[in-house]
Amino acid sequence: MTTAHTTPTADARHWINGAWATSTRVTPSTSPHDGSVLDHYADGGEAEARAAIAAARAAFDTGDWARDRAWRARALNELADRTAERRDELVTLLARENRKILAEAAFEVDLAIPKLRYYAALALTDSGRSAEVGPGLYSMTLRQPAGVAAVVTPWNSPVVLAVRSFAPALAAGCAAVVKMPGQTGLVNGLLNEVVAATGSLPDGVLNLFTESGSSGARALVAAPDVDVVSFTGSTRVGRAIMAQAAETLTPVSLELGGKTPMIVFDDADLDAAVPVLTKAVTTFAGQFCMTGSRVLVQRGVADELRARLTASLSGVRLGAGDDPESEIGPMIDREAVARVDAEVGAAIADGARPLLRGGPLTGDDPDADRLAGGAYYRPALLEVSDPEAAIVRREVFGPVATFEVFESEERAVALANATEFGLAASVWTRDADRPLRVGRELDAGTVWTNTWAVVHDQFEEGGFKQSGVGRLNGPRGMEEFQETKHLVRTAPRDARR
Numbered sequence: 001m002t003t004a005h006t007t008p009t010a011d012a013r014h015w016i017n018g019a020w021a022t023s024t025r026v027t028p029s030t031s032p033h034d035g036s037v038l039d040h041y042a043d044g045g046e047a048e049a050r051a052a053i054a055a056a057r058a059a060f061d062t063g064d065w066a067r068d069r070a071w072r073a074r075a076l077n078e079l080a081d082r083t084a085e086r087r088d089e090l091v092t093l094l095a096r097e098n099r100k101i102l103a104e105a106a107f108e109v110d111l112a113i114p115k116l117r118y119y120a121a122l123a124l125t126d127s128g129r130s131a132e133v134g135p136g137l138y139s140m141t142l143r144q145p146a147g148v149a150a151v152v153t154p155w156n157s158p159v160v161l162a163v164r165s166f167a168p169a170l171a172a173g174c175a176a177v178v179k180m181p182g183q184t185g186l187v188n189g190l191l192n193e194v195v196a197a198t199g200s201l202p203d204g205v206l207n208l209f210t211e212s213g214s215s216g217a218r219a220l221v222a223a224p225d226v227d228v229v230s231f232t233g234s235t236r237v238g239r240a241i242m243a244q245a246a247e248t249l250t251p252v253s254l255e256l257g258g259k260t261p262m263i264v265f266d267d268a269d270l271d272a273a274v275p276v277l278t279k280a281v282t283t284f285a286g287q288f289c290m291t292g293s294r295v296l297v298q299r300g301v302a303d304e305l306r307a308r309l310t311a312s313l314s315g316v317r318l319g320a321g322d323d324p325e326s327e328i329g330p331m332i333d334r335e336a337v338a339r340v341d342a343e344v345g346a347a348i349a350d351g352a353r354p355l356l357r358g359g360p361l362t363g364d365d366p367d368a369d370r371l372a373g374g375a376y377y378r379p380a381l382l383e384v385s386d387p388e389a390a391i392v393r394r395e396v397f398g399p400v401a402t403f404e405v406f407e408s409e410e411r412a413v414a415l416a417n418a419t420e421f422g423l424a425a426s427v428w429t430r431d432a433d434r435p436l437r438v439g440r441e442l443d444a445g446t447v448w449t450n451t452w453a454v455v456h457d458q459f460e461e462g463g464f465k466q467s468g469v470g471r472l473n474g475p476r477g478m479e480e481f482q483e484t485k486h487l488v489r490t491a492p493r494d495a496r497r
Contacts (some may be wrong), residue, residue: 012041012189014048014210015196017055018203021048027212029185032099032330033320034373041185044202044209046360048217050223052207056148056175057225059204065144069123075200076120076170080113082197089111090159090190095321097186097207098155099329100284102322111455112163115473119171122478125256126171136491143482145173146251147227150220152241154233155183155332156287159191164472165230165253166206172481174228175205179220182212183332221245228481229253232289235421235466242469244314249413253480255289255462258423259452261416262292262452263438265409266300268393268428270308272450277401278312280426280452281379282328286399287336289467290446290453293396295381295403300407300446306383309403310355318367320374330375331398337375340398344380347391352382355403387418395421397415409434413441422464426452445471 013329014021027043030036060066083090087109094105130140149169153162158181166176180188188210195206209216220231221244228251235256245252262277263269280292297305319326331337337360348354358380361368367376379399384392392402406412416425425444427435435449445462448454455461460474470480 012039012186012210013192014042014044014052014208015192016048016052016207016209017059017344018201020196021051021209027182027185029097030333031096032314032332032375033371034063034413035097035334038097039186041182041189041210043182043185044216045213046212046215046219048209048211049177049219052177052209053150053220053223053225054176055204057206059202060145060147060175065175065202065205069126069173072123072171072198073120074172074203075198076116076123076167078200079195079198080116080120082194083113083116086190086194090187090194092322093187093190094159094184095329098158098163098184099321099332101319101326101329101411102324104329105286105321108157108160112160114162115163115457116167119167119478121180122168122475122488123171126475126478127396128484138489138491140487142485142487142488143479144485146481146483147174148162148225149174149176149481150223150226151176151178152217152231152233153178153180154218154228155181156276156284158187160183161232161256162191162208164477165232168472168478169228169230169481170206172478174481175241176207177220177226178206178208179217180210181206182210185210185212190440206287218244221250222248224248226250230472230480231255238468251473253468255470255472256287256423256466257397257421258294258420258463258467259294259393259395259419260290260424260426260444260452261294261296261442262426263412263428264295264297264301264305265412265427265429265431265434266298267430268301268303269450270301271431273428274308274312276452277309278316279358281381281401282316282399283453285329285331285342285377286379287397289395292426292452293401294416295394295401296406296412297403298412299405299407306355306403310381313356313381316379318361318371318376318378328379328399331377334375336398337377340377340396340400343391343394343396344382344400347382347384347389350389350391351386352384352389352391352402354380355383358400387415393419409438413438416477417441417443420466423462423467424448431436431478
């Protein structure tokens, strides 16, 4: 049964069991552009997590949601419609609160809407297998929803990364609890309004709460009534979630950190490569699991690429996310700026050569007055020769890239694989055969040729090694939220020939 949903009256609130929920704690959302308070949001924790789990459990165990795929498709399509109606508001608020530049905020929201429609379609077309394995003996496999799905979403792309997990969960027939990040509390509140306006979603099937801490997230992973966990975030936290989930043998899907190598061969088209390599460092201010943070270049074009990429990165325009002229926005907060700058400083002290030092805005920076008070960081490009250096191996999560020179294709592959991560890689060449040859040898879940950050809803993405477990997007994305049941039927003896 569904109910009429109402609009929240004050602060951005949680959406639990088809109703607006308040918290005893209300937290200000501050702008990374200048530190000003934008508004306030309800800040939840363990109590909200437990209420949401109970609502999801009841919604899954009663009613026909889990067995009515037409209903699920209709609800996901309506949710896509409601999201499209609020699209411009979501883009503007993302640019103000998360401080992505407008084009990046639009990119995020515009990824989420078709993803909802894709899983609406998959809800209708998902199927099992059947066969007559012997005379009168039939076997079939059916996929059924796992139950209650817990989704923990990061702050760097809260809309699309929430949808990327809860859309396949709902398509599979699960009920979902989504823990949203406190850094985007206002965006979360607007997303909750979109969900509230989706009348075909039954109460308790999709519950969202915002939390600046971690007690609610921990409660989700530990709860016996949660049947599957989907987490996007850091490798460190992913390991902790997997260890905690092991106590109840709860299946987990993890998309974690990355250290994307951008491999540029001698025959690459540098006119095409340099703008993309620049965006690969500066998109989301480098706060992206697929940031092109390792530039590997073959000796023959190293000098030219070194000069061109340094000039390109030094010329990007810093500015507020909602300023149409901005090419890179601020980082999420000043603590992130200080952390990244410390890592760059340590790398230089350890022998990295700064082609472009980058760093926070100082008093003599020409933009210091215009961007005073903001969490801004100018991009850094560091040339390194030691593949074991910390700056090469560790995810910095900021607009910082290393520059490494290689001689041969074999050495390029060895360097690219010399990290614990394996989320994505990019190969730049005019050779028709090299991309497949090299791509097969790279330890990465996604390998692009002459492009970067291209994702298709119908094809899976995910990480090798310490970059994750499981896959999102594509049919496999829905399978992460399903169990497979084998049914065996023997015909009555007198019915057999």
